[in-house]
Amino acid sequence: MDMFVLQMFNGLSISSILLLIALGLAVTFGLMNVINMAHGELIMIGAYATYVTQNLFMSYAPAAWFGAYFVVALPIAFIVAALIGWLLEVVLIRHLYGRPLDSLLATWGVGMMLQQLARTIFGAPNVGVSSPAWLNGGLAISDGIIFPYKRIFIIALVAVVLLCMYLYIYRTSSGRRMRAVMQNRSMAGCLGISTRRVDGMTFAIGSGIAGIAGCALTLIGPIGPSLGTYYIVDAFMVVVLGGVGKLVGTVCGALGIGMFNTLFETYTSASIGKVLVFVCIVAFLQWKPRGLVAMRTRSLD
């Protein structure tokens, strides 16, 4: 029983990280049909922003304040990643709308350059971020079960981000414009929405979430220039499985992949578990080729 509860928690923990990474992708991929392969590098930027914030706190702030750095790092990571994402959209992505495969190649190139840039600035070896003291330790449910605070914090963080996204997309006028552009770009344009501005905004938000994901990943392990590439393919699988265009699809996709991954890895091995997850995804797509929750559309090509 203990084992089972612990595994459920692990699965949930993996799902939450996948979700956090896939959320940003779902926004850019769903809305703009742009495959942003540099998403992993935006995560890396968020992680390094946290690292820099930590170092600034160490050098300039009183020692007692150190625990607070992580709270400050979260918005900083969001803003830095969002700004770089916005810049990327203005300079490059803007010219690639309607060419998803080309956007994939071009952003991959950008990702490579960003990685090399990080390697030049911070050095190739991984750097460690020491998590604040209030996140050490864990919540003991019973003798055998301890939930680490870090993991709980990440799950809570994802829930908050998700809630904010939901409120933004479904409850604000800016979010409504975003949905309008997603559903019918030209019609939205006719009705006076500046699709150009919405695109830039959306891409910045998606990138900002990647920054937050990077910030959260610093709690789990050391960070390095290729941090993002480990997660990016899994995150894309979440988007494909969940279906494009609806938040609930992304949530279900992340939960499905995270849980099944943990389950399979427990009963087989890590490598076989990954193969099984992939086979399940391909099998699932036989049944629902457009993913779990797809936007209804009558368009053909």
Next chain:
Amino acid sequence: MSALLKTGSLKMRIIWAVVLIMMCLAPLISTEFRLSLLAKFLALAILAIGLDLIWGYGGVLSLGHGVFFGLGGYAMAMYLKLQASGTTLPDFMGWSGLSGLPWFWEPFRSFPVALLLGIALPALLAFALGWFTFRNRITGVYFTILTQALVLITVTLFVGKQEWTGGTNGITGYNSIFGFTLHSAGTTIVLYYITLAVLVIAYVLCRRMVNSRFGQVLEAARDGENRVRFLGYDPAGYKTLAFAFSGALAGIAGMLFVLQVGIISPSMMGIVPSIEMVLWVALGGRGTLIGAVIGAVVLNAAKTGISEAYPEGWLFVIGGLFVTVVLFMPNGIVGVYRHVVRLLKRRGESAHVQVTREKPKVY
């Protein structure tokens, strides 16, 4: 060879003949090291032709060709390793605590079977993936992401099953085939000619294929899949076959590659090499076949040169190339060449004619 010379104008035929003769004479003038490098590039060009067939003509971008390449490479490496080990178990199996040869290693004792499996395994895997995805009309970016996931799980599997595959180190420690040392001067030259011959055959086959009805349906499916379906064709079948053939070519490339470099490891079939392969085709010019060959040779030569001189610079160069090619040269080197030729011709005919830019193909 004759089919190759039959295509195009007299001028093109002469150019082809000259290039081929020069390639055949290469062993006479180049050092053994350079020849072996060239042979390696030509082996990779075989893969690029296959990738161009499915991407340039089929409109399906595969980021999974590293897997097919790797399967071919491993098939050849397994044969060579078994020959090198003789009756004893391959060394890495012993280290991982295996006492007997796994059953699926047995067939690789025979060269013809290993050769066949090196082609058939990647072709079958590609066929299976294509069958399950194209039939459900999973196309475009969805398919691309699936192929990328295929790479990820294959690499994880090969690293994880260390006792069967040698783990991260891959399969190493063999240096002879049929009793000839792989790195001797004679073997290098023979391998070079074999690679060149296979490349020419692969090119001619693919050229025939794209000029045939098969190729025309494939191209039509790329430009308007639904229209092709309405006309009564099954685009999924055509795409699946093209993808399987492309996988087979990648397998052959992998086998030849192993013979040139004497090692195969999961890092050669990972996500980064797979996407680099796509860049060869993109830089050379997709949908032209010859562009794939040019791209593979040029980029690999550049990689060898640049990463020797500035190891850090290579990632900037290749990253920049991705952006530049996509934004400014959608039809690659061949596209630029054709554009210039057309420009010169028009200028010759009439200075007043407005030159319209070739519209980039949109997939």
